[in-house]
Amino acid sequence: xxxxxxxxxxxxxxxxxxxxxxxxxxxxxxxxxxxxxxxxxxxxxxxxxxxxxxxxxxxxxxxxxxxxxxxxxxxxxxxxxxxxxxxxxxxxxxxxxxxxxxxxxxxxxxxxxxxxxxxxxxxxxxxxxxxxxxxxxxxxxxxxxxxxxxxxxxxxxxxxxxxxxxxxxxxxxxxxxxxxxxxxxxxxxxxxxxxxxxxxxxxxxxxxxxxxxxxxxxxxxxxxxxxxxxxxxx
Amino acid sequence: xxxxxxxxxxxxxxxxxxxxxxxxxxxxxxxxxxxxxxxxxxxxxxxxxxxxxxxxxxxxxxxxxxxxxxxxxxxxxxxxxxxxxxxxxxxxxxxxxxxxxxxxxxxxxxxxxxxxxxxxxxxxxxxxxxxxxxxxxxxxxxxxxxxxxxxxxxxxxxxxxxxxxxxxxxxxxxxxxxxxxxxxxxxxxxxxxxxxxxxxxxxxxxxxxxxxxxxxxxxxxxxxxxxxxxxxxxxxxxxxxxxxxxxxxxxxxxxxxxxxxxxxxxxxxxxxxxxxxxxxxxxxxxxxxxxxxxxxxxxxxxxxxxxxxxxxxxxxxxxxxxxxxxxxxxxxxxxxx
Numbered sequence: 001x002x003x004x005x006x007x008x009x010x011x012x013x014x015x016x017x018x019x020x021x022x023x024x025x026x027x028x029x030x031x032x033x034x035x036x037x038x039x040x041x042x043x044x045x046x047x048x049x050x051x052x053x054x055x056x057x058x059x060x061x062x063x064x065x066x067x068x069x070x071x072x073x074x075x076x077x078x079x080x081x082x083x084x085x086x087x088x089x090x091x092x093x094x095x096x097x098x099x100x101x102x103x104x105x106x107x108x109x110x111x112x113x114x115x116x117x118x119x120x121x122x123x124x125x126x127x128x129x130x131x132x133x134x135x136x137x138x139x140x141x142x143x144x145x146x147x148x149x150x151x152x153x154x155x156x157x158x159x160x161x162x163x164x165x166x167x168x169x170x171x172x173x174x175x176x177x178x179x180x181x182x183x184x185x186x187x188x189x190x191x192x193x194x195x196x197x198x199x200x201x202x203x204x205x206x207x208x209x210x211x212x213x214x215x216x217x218x219x220x221x222x223x224x225x226x227x228x229x230x231x232x233x234x
Numbered sequence: 235x236x237x238x239x240x241x242x243x244x245x246x247x248x249x250x251x252x253x254x255x256x257x258x259x260x261x262x263x264x265x266x267x268x269x270x271x272x273x274x275x276x277x278x279x280x281x282x283x284x285x286x287x288x289x290x291x292x293x294x295x296x297x298x299x300x301x302x303x304x305x306x307x308x309x310x311x312x313x314x315x316x317x318x319x320x321x322x323x324x325x326x327x328x329x330x331x332x333x334x335x336x337x338x339x340x341x342x343x344x345x346x347x348x349x350x351x352x353x354x355x356x357x358x359x360x361x362x363x364x365x366x367x368x369x370x371x372x373x374x375x376x377x378x379x380x381x382x383x384x385x386x387x388x389x390x391x392x393x394x395x396x397x398x399x400x401x402x403x404x405x406x407x408x409x410x411x412x413x414x415x416x417x418x419x420x421x422x423x424x425x426x427x428x429x430x431x432x433x434x435x436x437x438x439x440x441x442x443x444x445x446x447x448x449x450x451x452x453x454x455x456x457x458x459x460x461x462x463x464x465x466x467x468x469x470x471x472x473x474x475x476x477x478x479x480x481x482x483x484x485x486x487x488x489x490x491x492x493x494x495x496x497x498x499x500x501x502x503x504x505x506x507x508x509x510x511x512x513x514x515x516x517x518x519x520x521x522x523x524x525x526x527x528x529x530x531x532x533x534x535x536x537x538x539x540x541x542x543x544x545x546x547x548x549x550x551x552x553x554x555x556x557x558x559x560x561x562x563x564x565x566x567x568x569x570x571x
Contacts (some may be wrong), residue, residue, distance in 0.1 A: 033467070034463065034467075037463045037466050037467050038457070038466060042467070043467065043469075043470050046467050046470070047470050047471070051467075051468070051471045052464055052467035052468055052471070053477070055467075105559075105562065107566065108559075108562035108563055108565065108566040109562065109566075110566070110569070149520070149523060150513050150515050150516055150517075150520060151515070153516070153517060153519040153520045153522070153523060154517050154519065156519065157519055157522050158519045158520050158521060158522020158523035158524070159522050159523065159525075159535055159537050159538060160523075160537065161522075161523035162459070162523055162525055162530070162535070162538050163535075163537040163538045163540075163541050165460070166538055166541045166542050166545070167541050167545075170541075170542075170545035170549065171545070173545075173549065174545070174548065174549050174552060174553075177549070177552075177553050178552065178553070178556065181553060181556055181557060181560070182556045182560075185560050190563070191563075191564070191567045
């Protein structure tokens, strides 16, 4: 860490990330044996955790906590939005993100001279964030259907229940794969941050990294641009 | 016919003499026995059975008399049922595997507990008229001697009526599901959890099911549903009872009817009542959650089918695109260096 440390994540955001990591791990560990119940490893895990009834209880408990985390996060974001009118929301996707993506791909292919210049959150981080939000909402909603199928089928056709099971199961798989492939790459294996991007845990990021990764935000912070102060991000 | 022959011969043998030396096998020795132990048709019965090469003393060795009906040895059993109940010991002289299997059975456990009236080898196979094991209608009649009520229900079921009225070889009889020799208590958790595979043994057989126009997807569709998955995962635990529905919970066990029988428990009109056995608050929409042993298709379960297809496309596309971007990034970094 260099001396010029910028605050990138608030305490609340750091806590949310750790809670998310923990819950995601528990949910995956108790979810996958249920999805792939016919494989040998699934039986091993289920037995180790005390049987299928126990695995379900743990999954549901973690799911409830996950829902609480999600709802709290969304409510707080909504509160910021409502209370601070002149806010430029740094996590909302803009046209610039699409052009940035194209420029970046061109750069990778050697067709552009330089990398795109990013603000506080680049298009990949926004993609991860919004994927997480929509994916989580889907998991929570389908999870609730699977938790209360008898009650909910009073108001909707029974077929919604097996459809929710397919959605829950596959969305969970997709989320897991995206985390393993994309998120682990961006946070650990990416040559720019290898071996470990610690900013989400420390809350801080060095000026050197700011110059490389978020130059537009740096310019604004150092008074060199004409944009307004950004408000709370995601 | 079996009964009186067995009873007369066993009764006679209770008063038999001590074991003698091997007086030679075959018709000669048998004729000697039959001089006293005469029952009309006894010779006939023996010669028509599968045991034509077996002599009286091969099974009744303990009771071999000296020709005068005298014995110095105490009787090795207390009464005729005791003799029959412990008959497996004699059968093991030649038959090893199946009598040994019976030692694990619920029948044997009851006999060891003193309930001698429970099934022993000769009760099902006959004592002197043993036939081949595959005279299948004979099996359910043998079991019916003790399990009357169940047999009566079975006789009216789609399986039972086909067996008893038409001699249909495809349907299960008692021993196909409950097994003949190592019969276990069918209320036991472990056995019940295995029952989908027992039903599946025939109901996934293409050749057999084609004859009756029945789907072979019944086991796989059950297993891909919540109930089936739980059953599979519960197998490794030692559970008292399965927590979820098995084939028999919906279809019945001895009273299985055709699915389109108006009294069937699984036709759409009746299904919610069946679900309510475990889900008392289920409303009429609830049975729609069960895809009725069909694979989801555009016609049968469009929503499920659509969601499945969405993810079949989305997941490879998503992961593929992300992997591509990673590869491109790493390539650019390597090239720049």
